[in-house]
Amino acid sequence: MRTVLRRPDFRLLFAAMVASMAAESILLLALAVWVKDLTGSDSMAGATVFAVIAPMAFAPLMGWVVDRYRRRPFFTAANLAAAALLGPLLTVRDRSDVWIIYLVAALYGLSSITVAAVLNGLIRHLVPADLLADANGALQTVRQGLRLVGPLAGAGIYAAVGGWLLVTLAMGGFLAAAAVVGLLPADESTPPEPGRRWPAGVGAGLRHLVREAALRRALVGYGLGSLVMGFTESLIFAYVDLGLHRDAAFVGVLVMVQGIGGLIGGVLSAAVVRRLGELGTLAAGVTFFGPAALALAYPRLWLGVVALLLAGVSLPLTMVGLHTLVQRWSPPALLGRVTAASKAVISGPQAVSIGAGALLVGVFDYRLLFALVGVVTTAAGLYLWRGRGLTPPGAGPTRVPRPRRPLDGERPHPVRVRPLDRFGQVSRGARRGAA
Template sequence: MRTVLRRPDFRLLFAAMVASMAAESILLLAPAVWVKDLTGSDGMAGATVFAVIAPMALAPLVGWVVDRYRRRPFFIVANLTAAVLLGPLLTVRDRDDVWVIYLVAGLYGLSSITVAAVLNGLIRQMLPPDLLGDANGALQTVRQGLRLIGPLAGAGIYAAVGGWLLTVLAMGGFLAAAAVVGLLRVDEGVSPGAGRHLTTGLGAGLRHLAREAALRRALVGYGLGSLVMGFTESLIFAYVDQGLGRDAAFVAVLVLVQGIGGLIGGLFSAAVVRRLGELGALAAGVTFFGPAALALAYPRLWLGVVALLLAGVSLPLTMVGLHTLVQRRTPPGLLGRVTAASRALVSGPQAVSIGGGALLVGVFDYRLLFALVGVITMAAGLYLWRGRGLTPPGAGPARVPGPRRPLDDEMLATIQRRRAR
């Protein structure tokens, strides 16, 4: 991690991401608490997270757009757009305005897909392959570290002042990120070029994911885990309310504990990738979520603290393993589409599970649902672990054979001209 932070270009990007992730962290929990406060419903609070993830259905289109433009200017525009999209939250006053929170959450989710797709390409462009894991680990460490103060600060600001100040601070974070990246100098040359043919370009990311064995296994395994991981977004409110007998704001304390685990996981994630390979790190992260969920089925505060620590460790291992795998196994011109498609294939099941969790928590005992989450995520982790040989430790980026790349419009036009002769 120290090696990558010595690079001036990455330090600028790192500073921009700190500002952007700080904005994200204070918004991580507060909108759900806001909805819970306005409606009194655990299900409607959990549905706020569903609204953020639902736009993943548009990920292939987002990736196609991202691959058509240079990464740095697109990153700036994406962060400026994120700041503007938060503006309508300043109009929320009572229960009748909950739809505004849902609308902004959906638009913000679409923006986050765009930023993630651009960021992956920008990191790949700036750094050699052997530093990708360290870069992803550094960013995940900060992301998880911000969970120590961000969600609690966001909930505290909301409780003390209201949602308007929270919104203004988050907008400022995204504006700062855009300004800092404006100072970054990257030799991008021409845009990566996704081609102008929409139908050809949209499916290119999915085709690459289907052909590449390691990516295919990663997304099948992680997608299986995501089918139930999303339950916890609603279950945690029931756990706090019914199990611990505390109000919804106490969720912020548990998220703080999870942030400590995330900080630990982030610090060691790059080393785990080097030792176990990308799929091995992903498998460890998904597997760790299983015993954490099982522990939450028994409502005791000390056990909940242990469970949230373990769940926190799992998240950066999962993210660093997956992001590094995508970056190393994808040609630069496809990276926006592959990143967006991979997020859609993981977050699609997660969105379904968040929506399902919001419904099931009102029908079944939350403890039974936590037990189900634990069993399925451990099974998904075992599936990923058995495929770890596809990404042996220390392996460099796999070279994708040229003839199998998707054809863009310019290539198709050349072929048609030759045939016409």
């Protein structure tokens, strides 16, 4: 991780993302608290989270838009837009203005999809292939750290001062991110036109996910795990209430324990990718969630602390493995669409899982549901582990690609067989010969 942070260009991007992620971390929970305060309704507060997730249906379209423009200026524009769309929140006064919060939440969800799609392309543009896992690991470490303090800080600011300060600070974070990324060297070329027929261009990312064996296995395995992982959002409250016999506020303590595990996983993730490869790392992350869920089926505080630490470690391993896999195994011209399509495919089951968990916990014993989560996620992890040979440790594909019809956004070129070095890249001698 220290190696990638020595690069001046990545340090600028890293600083921008810290500002952007800090703004995000203080904002999301506080919006739901704001709605609860104005309406007194738990369901209306929960609808705020749905408003953020709902725009995921437009993810493939946003990926197509991202692939039409250079990454650095688009990232700057996306953060400026995120800051601007928060402005209407300053007009919220009473219950009749709740629709403004929902609208801003939905627009922010759309913005976050866009930023995620362009970020993957920007990281790949700035960072050598052998340091991609380090870059993703550094960002995940910061994200996990901010989850420890950001949501509580945002809720505290809202309770102490009101929404206006919260909105102002979040806008400042996005503006700072835009300003810092604007300092990056403008050395990108204009991307090729991503297909003349826009419906075909929009679906190119999903088609690439289906065609590429490693990406296909990643999404099938992780998607299977996501179908039950969301149950835990509701089950953890039943665990604290019925199992530990503690107040609901104790959930915050367990979330903090999980955040500590997330920091550990973020620090270790790059080393795990180098050791196991991208699919192996994703498999480890999903599999770790299995025994953690099984342990929570047996309500003992010491066991719960161990389980939440393990669940915390699993999240950054999963994210770093998946992001690095997408970056290394996707053509640059398709990276925005592939990133957006992968988020849509994964977030859909997660959203269904969260809703289903809220219903099922009222019908079945929470311990039985935790056991179900543990069995399914372990099976999903083992499925991913069996495919780890598709992404051997290194910096990308080590096989010579077969001739194929170019995907939308790619320029056709002849396939040349050249010797590869240990990172799966064309060796220096071959490059000199080609020159």
